[in-house]
Amino acid sequence: MKVSLFVTCLIDLFYTNAGKATVELLERLGCEVDFPEAQTCCGQPAYNSGYVKEAKEAMKQMMRAFAHADYVVTPSGSCAAMVKEYPHLFHGDPEWEEEAKRLAAKTYELTQFLVDVLKVEDVGASLHGRATYHTSCHMTRLLGVKEAPLCLLKNVKGLELVPLPNAHQCCGFGGTFSVKMGPISEQMVDEKIGHIEEVDADYLIGADCGCLMNIGGRIERLGKPIRVMHIAEVLNQRK
Amino acid sequence: MPMKIENGPFWKRVEENLQNDFMREAVAGMQDRGYVRRLGVIEELGHWEEWRSLAEQIRKHTLENLDYYLMQLSENVAKRGGHVFFAQTAEEANDYIRRVALEKQAKKIVKSKSMVTEEINLNPVLEAIGCQVVETDLGEYILQIDDHDPPSHIVGPALHKNKEQIRDVFQRKLGYTKSSDPVELARHAREMLRRDYLTADIGITGCNFAIAESGSITLVTNEGNADLVTALPKTQITVMGMERIVPTFEEMEVLVSMLTRSAVGQKLTSYITVLTGPRDEGDADGPEEFHLVIVDNGRSSILGTEFQPILQCIRCAACVNVCPVYRHIGGHSYGSIYSGPIGAVLSPLLGGYDDYKELPYASSLCAACTEACPVKIPLHELLIKHRQIIVEREGKAPVAEKLAMKAFRLGTASSPLYRFGTKFAPSAFAPFVEDGRITKGPGPLKAWTESREFPAPSKERFRDWFRDRQKGGNPL
Amino acid sequence: MTRGTIQNRDAFLQTIAQRLGRNPRLSDVSRPQWGYQPQWTVFDGYSQDDLLKVLQKQCELIHTDYIETTSAELAGALRRQVAAYGGGPVIVPDDPRFAEYGLSALLRDEWPAEQTTVHIWNPALGRQNIDAAEQANVGIAFSDITLAESGTVVLFSRNEQGRAIHFLPKTYIAIVPKSTVVPRMTQAAAVIHEQIEKGELVPSCINFITGPSNSADIEMNLVVGVHGPMKAAYIVVTDR
Numbered sequence: 006m007k008v009s010l011f012v013t014c015l016i017d018l019f020y021t022n023a024g025k026a027t028v029e030l031l032e033r034l035g036c037e038v039d040f041p042e043a044q045t046c047c048g049q050p051a052y053n054s055g056y057v058k059e060a061k062e063a064m065k066q067m068m069r070a071f072a073h074a075d076y077v078v079t080p081s082g083s084c085a086a087m088v089k090e091y092p093h094l095f096h097g098d099p100e101w102e103e104e105a106k107r108l109a110a111k112t113y114e115l116t117q118f119l120v121d122v123l124k125v126e127d128v129g130a131s132l133h134g135r136a137t138y139h140t141s142c143h144m145t146r147l148l149g150v151k152e153a154p155l156c157l158l159k160n161v162k163g164l165e166l167v168p169l170p171n172a173h174q175c176c177g178f179g180g181t182f183s184v185k186m187g188p189i190s191e192q193m194v195d196e197k198i199g200h201i202e203e204v205d206a207d208y209l210i211g212a213d214c215g216c217l218m219n220i221g222g223r224i225e226r227l228g229k230p231i232r233v234m235h236i237a238e239v240l241n242q243r244k
Numbered sequence: 245m246p247m248k249i250e251n252g253p254f255w256k257r258v259e260e261n262l263q264n265d266f267m268r269e270a271v272a273g274m275q276d277r278g279y280v281r282r283l284g285v286i287e288e289l290g291h292w293e294e295w296r297s298l299a300e301q302i303r304k305h306t307l308e309n310l311d312y313y314l315m316q317l318s319e320n321v322a323k324r325g326g327h328v329f330f331a332q333t334a335e336e337a338n339d340y341i342r343r344v345a346l347e348k349q350a351k352k353i354v355k356s357k358s359m360v361t362e363e364i365n366l367n368p369v370l371e372a373i374g375c376q377v378v379e380t381d382l383g384e385y386i387l388q389i390d391d392h393d394p395p396s397h398i399v400g401p402a403l404h405k406n407k408e409q410i411r412d413v414f415q416r417k418l419g420y421t422k423s424s425d426p427v428e429l430a431r432h433a434r435e436m437l438r439r440d441y442l443t444a445d446i447g448i449t450g451c452n453f454a455i456a457e458s459g460s461i462t463l464v465t466n467e468g469n470a471d472l473v474t475a476l477p478k479t480q481i482t483v484m485g486m487e488r489i490v491p492t493f494e495e496m497e498v499l500v501s502m503l504t505r506s507a508v509g510q511k512l513t514s515y516i517t518v519l520t521g522p523r524d525e526g527d528a529d530g531p532e533e534f535h536l537v538i539v540d541n542g543r544s545s546i547l548g549t550e551f552q553p554i555l556q557c558i559r560c561a562a563c564v565n566v567c568p569v570y571r572h573i574g575g576h577s578y579g580s581i582y583s584g585p586i587g588a589v590l591s592p593l594l595g596g597y598d599d600y601k602e603l604p605y606a607s608s609l610c611a612a613c614t615e616a617c618p619v620k621i622p623l624h625e626l627l628i629k630h631r632q633i634i635v636e637r638e639g640k641a642p643v644a645e646k647l648a649m650k651a652f653r654l655g656t657a658s659s660p661l662y663r664f665g666t667k668f669a670p671s672a673f674a675p676f677v678e679d680g681r682i683t684k685g686p687g688p689l690k691a692w693t694e695s696r697e698f699p700a701p702s703k704e705r706f707r708d709w710f711r712d713r714q715k716g717g718n719p720l
Numbered sequence: 721m722t723r724g725t726i727q728n729r730d731a732f733l734q735t736i737a738q739r740l741g742r743n744p745r746l747s748d749v750s751r752p753q754w755g756y757q758p759q760w761t762v763f764d765g766y767s768q769d770d771l772l773k774v775l776q777k778q779c780e781l782i783h784t785d786y787i788e789t790t791s792a793e794l795a796g797a798l799r800r801q802v803a804a805y806g807g808g809p810v811i812v813p814d815d816p817r818f819a820e821y822g823l824s825a826l827l828r829d830e831w832p833a834e835q836t837t838v839h840i841w842n843p844a845l846g847r848q849n850i851d852a853a854e855q856a857n858v859g860i861a862f863s864d865i866t867l868a869e870s871g872t873v874v875l876f877s878r879n880e881q882g883r884a885i886h887f888l889p890k891t892y893i894a895i896v897p898k899s900t901v902v903p904r905m906t907q908a909a910a911v912i913h914e915q916i917e918k919g920e921l922v923p924s925c926i927n928f929i930t931g932p933s934n935s936a937d938i939e940m941n942l943v944v945g946v947h948g949p950m951k952a953a954y955i956v957v958t959d960r
Contacts (some may be wrong), residue, residue: 007484010460012706014666014709016706017666017703017705017706017707018666018701018702018705018706019519019667019699019700019702019705020702021702021704021705021709023704024350024706024709024710025709028710036513038339040707040710041262041658042484042659042663042707042711044659045655045656045658045662046652046655046656046662048656051649051652051653051656052628053609053628053631053635054631054635054645054649055630055631055632055633055634055635055641056632056649056652056653057632057636058636058653059649059650059652061652061657062653062656063652063653065657066483066656066657066658070659072266077526082352082538086600087285106245128336129300142610142611142612143610143611146610146611146612146614146615147611150628155567171276173279173566173612174568174569174610174612175610175612176606177568177608178608179607179608179609180609181641181645182605182607182608183608183692183696184611184691184692185691185692186606186608187261187272187691187692187694187695188258188259188567188604189258189262189569189573190573190695191695192262192572192694193490193572193608194695194696196572218698218699219696221699222280222692222696222697222698223695223696223697225681225696225697226683226695226696226697247895253811264760270842270940273940274940279938289762290758290761290762291756291761293757293934294756295756295758295759297755297756298754298755298756298758299854301754301755301756302754305751308740309745309749310736310740311733311736311740311744311745311746311828312745312746312747312749313731314732314733314736315729315746315747317846318726318729319726320725320727321724321726322723322726323721323723323724324721324724324921324924325721325722325723325724325825326724327724327727328724328725328726328727328729329727330727330728330729330732330733330925331727331728331733332728332731332732332735336728362823362858363900379919381937382935382937382938382946382949383935383937386937386938390879400937400940401937402938403940406939407938407939407941410938419959421923426938426941426943427943430938430943430945430956431945433946434945434946435945438854438947439945442854442951443889444757457913457916457920458916460922466934466935466936466946467932467933467934467935467947467948468887468933468947468948469946469947469948470947471883471886471887471927471947471948472888472948473786474849474883474925474949475882475884475886475887475925478922482932483813484882486732486736491751492751493909493910493912493913493916494906494909494910494913496909497749497759497905497906500905501759501904501905505901506957510930511778511869511870511871511929511930512867512870512872512928513930514782514929514930514931514932514933514934514948515810515928515929515930515933515948516927516929516930517871517889517925517926518868518922518923518925518928519924519925519926520921520922520923520927521724521924522924524877524878524879524923525721525881526843526850527843527852527877527878527882527924528841528842528843528845528847528850528879529849529882529883530877530882530925532922534724538732539730540735542737544735544736545739547736547739547740548741550740565846573810609859616922637906646931652902667803668866683861689920692758703857705921
């Protein structure tokens, strides 16, 4: 199966390991991975800040970049949810509406793709320790992917998965929210970290680098002994 | 009090409230218990998504035909001997109610909970003509006697106060001598208010749902105060926002079922009361005269715009009760009687961007509000629409943000520019990097690094790794 | 009945129509067939006995005493419940069902003989009814429709049954004939809607009462008994 990777700007620039893990994982499961070089960003930072025109330019670039892809897979629930919004945003635009629908229909978040398309629930990964999973808001609420990541993590050998209290609550990232409303965002992430500590987790796993950058950045600042990992990295572990 | 709460600029309000440990604990406790309760009753009911779709259809149909249903409602109220006054502005509504109070030579007026009378700032108008106005909802009563402390939640207005504070207010204002036990406090309020119900000349209520087919109004409470407010005084005045209407009893039933579950996790509240006109001929209680005041006050300017869905709101506060931002900053930070996500959308629409330009940004867009809304208002999308207007039409966005977004557009709309721009990220950030992280960021990163580390850009971008690997440089 | 006044309507509705971008729509709108009707599936196929079980369970949640009895035993059950709530004064509507259910002797002879004051709502006495309700320890009324799901009694006001009976007394007892029990508010709303369609006038006050009055306005502590009754009981008559 041929898969086109939409790696997201955060992973391209900062969290390259999550991107590498995604490639290796997909290949191991028999996919042929290609990386359309023309991709940039899904447009969400601008869109969510109210800069719709600017966002749409990025979105058009995405549609051009993935025009020939069969499947578009991305290791980010939030970016996948943004792409799913394209048909709504280009509704009535004769030039882009159809392309927006096509891209939205063939775009999958990584765990969703593994479970729903490849029909794999055990990727043969192993990682030893106690972990909890952060359900990112856009992935669960906007994209509607709730079970897939947990299903995959449950089958990771050696991993003790404990539920995170108040898992439904936002970590306080919210893109520009985290800087515009810094003091509020800080309270939110502190509460999230409090819950992670409550369950005594060695690992905090997530499927969205925005949340992980926020939670991880705060964990580092506070010097907490919790390791933050993208789910692709976990699923690519074999120890 | 008017919609706007006069308590300083946004950040001053937020900073103050972030220091209010009692309030924050109370809000968190309310949210956590409420979350479990609400999900419990929803699950017990079953088919919740169908209920939401039904409720949405009802609300949309009613708004699309609002003139028809208000026509029908007013005809039916008049047929039953009630008087209807259509008020386009707060002033018109207040003038009318004042005229009724003067005509009745009212000395004492009892009120049950109503957000719209807060919004139009009715009480001072009546107090100016010498009426004593008594709020009878326990929470509202507490706030009123505490020198008009503003409400911090649309369903539980006194959520931010603890029982010791309430006891102190009761001691100071009511000569209360007992403990801070909520039961004793409530019993005292019961006794004080009993006298007021029995001696009031006018009862004023809000309206949860007006029913067009019969000219009825529906009141939803747990305390029973609305029933005493409407059963005992000789004159009843009901004030409703013009959108609070349904076609028939059958739609009222559906929306009440969703309101009580979403607001307080109850199947029904203790008292749901449907009142039609004044008392019937030969009745010994109920009002002799009934006035319905239908208020626009800026609502019609929302109709026909992309914000129309906000008028679907049934004021259940489910969005407030799941909002992680409200959780930490509390209701008073919003500077409006409408707080939380509904307040962040509605306040700028009714009160303008000058006073409320920060509210659309007081959200991480986590969409918990949208998910909780029983009538499917896309709250977080409406917040984004506000941001768009602030950027495009109001021109109120900060210069640095505009520049950043210009750069975003340049960098993301074409791949060569993106590649060129990002290639130099590691060297641009290099002066700030220590141990692979940035602790004191420059420019826009500064706000981030106030409380968090920022990752240093990878020396090699993912795309470079991938390209090399395909050339055979990076085998598995 | 004298028709009431309507002021400022035309301009108000005109504005709405304008904003909606069309001409005013003042007649001939019909309710659509709603795409979903989940409310009718709740307790679908439940027997009266099944519904009683639902009602009984719900009463625990709403702090309401639940008593089952038969029409033959009703007078005794009512007498015991009133005693449990501390006795009279008692206020009741002037409702023929009290006689039909064999309660006349209790109301008119037995209680008065025991110095338990009974006030029967009498519209001719005007305001005195309200004073009696205010002084009453127990208000008693027959449920017209009973909602199993929420544990709700539905009461239609009429000349002989004032509103204050349900709110001013310290405690409240509803007599619930088993035949009045329906699954939920849906059925009650449908009955009322049908009456309106037939051109009947709805009563000026319809109360849906679910247990005693309560509030959680102080630190979210539930206080039972705020403005209305502090205790409530439903006496279900299983053979009527």
